[in-house]
Amino acid sequence: MTGFSGSFPLTRATMVNRIIAASKYYFSVLAGHMRERLIEEDVPHADETCIQVHKEKGKGNATKSYMWCYCSSPLGARHAIWLFQYEKGRKGAYAEEFLKGFDGILVRDRFAGYNQEPSVRHAGCWAHLRRYFVNAIPPRMKASPERLAGQAIAKIDEIFAIERELKEAAVEERQKQRQEREKPLVDAFFAWAESSQSSAVPKSKIGAAINYAMSARKTFYTYLDDGRVSISNATAENAIRPFVIGRKNWMLSDSPRGAADSAAIYSLVETCKANGLDPAKYFESILTRMPNEPFWQKPELLDEYMSWSKAMQDNC
Numbered sequence: 001m002t003g004f005s006g007s008f009p010l011t012r013a014t015m016v017n018r019i020i021a022a023s024k025y026y027f028s029v030l031a032g033h034m035r036e037r038l039i040e041e042d043v044p045h046a047d048e049t050c051i052q053v054h055k056e057k058g059k060g061n062a063t064k065s066y067m068w069c070y071c072s073s074p075l076g077a078r079h080a081i082w083l084f085q086y087e088k089g090r091k092g093a094y095a096e097e098f099l100k101g102f103d104g105i106l107v108r109d110r111f112a113g114y115n116q117e118p119s120v121r122h123a124g125c126w127a128h129l130r131r132y133f134v135n136a137i138p139p140r141m142k143a144s145p146e147r148l149a150g151q152a153i154a155k156i157d158e159i160f161a162i163e164r165e166l167k168e169a170a171v172e173e174r175q176k177q178r179q180e181r182e183k184p185l186v187d188a189f190f191a192w193a194e195s196s197q198s199s200a201v202p203k204s205k206i207g208a209a210i211n212y213a214m215s216a217r218k219t220f221y222t223y224l225d226d227g228r229v230s231i232s233n234a235t236a237e238n239a240i241r242p243f244v245i246g247r248k249n250w251m252l253s254d255s256p257r258g259a260a261d262s263a264a265i266y267s268l269v270e271t272c273k274a275n276g277l278d279p280a281k282y283f284e285s286i287l288t289r290m291p292n293e294p295f296w297q298k299p300e301l302l303d304e305y306m307s308w309s310k311a312m313q314d315n316c
Helices: 012-039 092-098 112-116 126-135 148-165 171-199 205-215 217-225 234-250 256-274 279-292 299-305 310-315
Strands: 045-053 064-071 082-087 105-108 121-124
Touching (some): 012 279, 012 299, 045 234, 045 256, 082 234, 121 126, 126 205, 148 171, 256 279, 279 310
Antiparallel strands (some): 064 082
């Protein structure tokens, strides 16, 4: 038959099987290559969120699994990479395995699971810390300078105000300005936190916020020493948001394989968007070209299929 331009129905099972096959031979391969490139970055970000996955061996269907998200820094990264990784749990061993070979600075929140790799330096998220103090304010009350939470928020907001000024600054200039203008404010914040510990009930919300600040004090200073390090983990939080929104609609993955394949697809789509590509054109391009490429024997060919490559930028 020639000249056929109509359409025909496909069952959900057929579509799912096609996607799983494409992921096995192409999508997951590209995501794996992206992971190698991300590990070469100096300052990645990390975050994680729960996902419900059926048919996991040794686990009930209602047990939480996790989708981990790693992405490159918005400040001076080599490439814009947003990478998703499905895991059966939230153990630090998963982050350790993913970060194997990485020896830079990781921007993350409080989760201690990222502490497994000894070669990694850690940068705490000031926005995450600020939320602890915001949550310490009683309902229907505003942040008040008479209250410890209000004092903390005001001090942190001073630091963020300078960071907004430095958003477009060069890396070296940002680092210089941080040392001159922000470090005294960070010193003042922790001097205040140390002096306030004795007046806050340890198990209260304000007590927990102050104790968190003091226990992770070293990580909150890290960003001052490198202009490529973001003051917050907003990049990873924003990267994982499309997955969180999507989860409200599809609710769960029917199998571990499906969860892993969806992670690869999210990785490709979100990295496309981060690099200014049209995801539909990108997928059309890789599914048209990759079947004819010997990338299994020559993995260096996969560089041409990265969203930031000249070939993809020109065609997608």
